Amino acid sequence: MEVTPDLFRSVMGEFATGVTVVTTLCNGGQPYGVTVNSFTSLSLHPPLILICLDRELSGLEHFERVGRFGVNILSEEQAEESAFFAQHGSNRSGFSYVQGKEGLPLLEGCLACLACQVVDTYPAGDHVILIGRVTWAEHRSKPGKPLVFYAGRYTSLAE
Numbered sequence: 001m002e003v004t005p006d007l008f009r010s011v012m013g014e015f016a017t018g019v020t021v022v023t024t025l026c027n028g029g030q031p032y033g034v035t036v037n038s039f040t041s042l043s044l045h046p047p048l049i050l051i052c053l054d055r056e057l058s059g060l061e062h063f064e065r066v067g068r069f070g071v072n073i074l075s076e077e078q079a080e081e082s083a084f085f086a087q088h089g090s091n092r093s094g095f096s097y098v099q100g101k102e103g104l105p106l107l108e109g110c111l112a113c114l115a116c117q118v119v120d121t122y123p124a125g126d127h128v129i130l131i132g133r134v135t136w137a138e139h140r141s142k143p144g145k146p147l148v149f150y151a152g153r154y155t156s157l158a159e
């Protein structure tokens, strides 16, 4: 049976993920962020993570040029932020970021944040895999529950 894009998408929807907003800087130094659920822990020694970005993503060049990015792990209260950073169009300036430790823009109210240095990129189908070495990581604000993406919808963990 052929694995059509619709079948692939709906089968992969059975795999629940957390949600992150990955941030970097535009040409003029303005913050840029994009919603990403392809975030994965990759290695402990050294600490590596990976994300997969669409080759058509309008902000892809920012990640390639800056070579560093922040990862903001969203709480269950941040579905609105996730939708904002998944919108079409590259203008993401209507959001108040905070300045992160290494000059990267970060979001407030997240469960945790990381700063990463791009150490490798690999083309893969219609996406690009970015491998990031974690240079800084921190739990943020109050402890809470993660935002969960499942079957194309936002949900949260049961009590």
Ligand SMILES: Cc1cc2nc3c(=O)[nH]c(=O)nc-3n(C[C@H](O)[C@H](O)[C@H](O)COP(=O)(O)OP(=O)(O)OC[C@H]3O[C@@H](n4cnc5c(N)ncnc54)[C@H](O)[C@@H]3O)c2cc1C
Pocket (backbone or CB within 6 Å): 019, 034, 035, 036, 037, 038, 039, 052, 053, 054, 056, 057, 058, 059, 082, 085, 086, 087, 088, 089, 090, 149
């Ligand atoms: C829960 C969740 C998880 C996600 N996880 C990921 C992930 O892991 N990786 C990932 O890559 N994405 C992911 N996304 C999707 C991602 O957030 C969006 O695709 C992204 O924010 C869209 O931004 P864009 O500026 O590229 O959009 P678009 O505006 O759709 O731009 C896409 C392309 O079209 C071009 N374009 C747009 N408008 C025009 C026009 N008028 N004329 C000509 N060209 C045009 C742009 O230049 C760009 O190249 C996720 C979304 C959600 C909701």
